Amino acid sequence: MESNNEGKEREAAVSCIDVSLTARKKTILNKVSFEVPKGTITGLLGPNGAGKSSLLRIISSLATASSGTVAIFGEPAGEAALRKLSLLPDRGGLPGWQTAAQWLAFAKGIYPDWDQVQCEQLTEDLKIASHTRISSMSRGEEARLQLLTCLSRTAPLVILDEPFTGVDMISREQIASTVVGALADGTRTFLIATHDIREMELLFDHLVMIGNGEIKAARKVDQLRQQGKSVEAFYREVFA
Ligand SMILES: Nc1ncnc2c1ncn2[C@@H]1O[C@H](COP(=O)(O)OP(=O)(O)OP(=O)(O)O)[C@@H](O)[C@H]1O
Helix, strand or coil: HHHHHHHHHHHCEEEEEEEEECCCCCCEEEEEEECCCCEEEEEEEEECCCCCCHHHHHCCCCCCCCCEEEECEEEECCHHHHEEEEECCCCCCCCCCCCCCHHHHHHHHHHCCCHHHHHHHHHHHHCCCCCEEEHHHHHHHHHHHHHHHHHHHHCCCCEEEECCCCCCCCHHHHHHHHHHHHCCCCCCCEEEEEEHHHHHHHCCCEEEEEECEEEEEEEEEEHHHHCCCCCCHHHHHHHC
């Protein structure tokens, strides 16, 4: 019994084994294997077209791999695992005809793990204009609302696909440090695909590098720092 519990403690939040994806005869992911350790903020980094969004869609069960397996907290990905993860997709359509407040009231109704206190706090932190219609928001404002929706849930795994698209530089830094930092107390796991390495550098504690649909490297950030390397320097080393 005790050893089972110990096993659960060590369980990865996400585990991918030999995940491949082929679409229209093109190999998008080629035998991708990696783990996202529980309680970490893991960065999924790689150039445009590397396969990050495709991989996150498979992990989130929005797409099916051609072969390979994905486990979420030790259970096969799929419908049952959906309640354990909160996803911010790369191209998400929020209902443009609603105001932010109307959308958030709707989201509260559909997500059983909605945390209204957190939602109200984040509405303030992310400076969401509750009475603005979504269709009249700027790209950055809509991105903040999407982030708010995702982070107002208490799911133990948060998957963010390019959360800062369209968000200005100062706001990116503020959001990265205050919001994600405050929520990442080690009880939740974050898997974040982003090109904003500088803003996220201090938050990441684990990295997975993907290029051309293949895993190029996986490292603990502590390990890099001990070698005197920044995340940015390591990224250049892998991809330049
Ligand atoms: N349904 C599809 N059919 C064919 N090719 C696809 C399909 N979906 C994605 N691709 C291709 O797969 C590759 C990986 O795309 P993906 O969006 O996963 O990359 P990414 O790493 O998220 O890129 P970016 O950083 O630009 O967002 C790209 O070359 C893309 O054109």
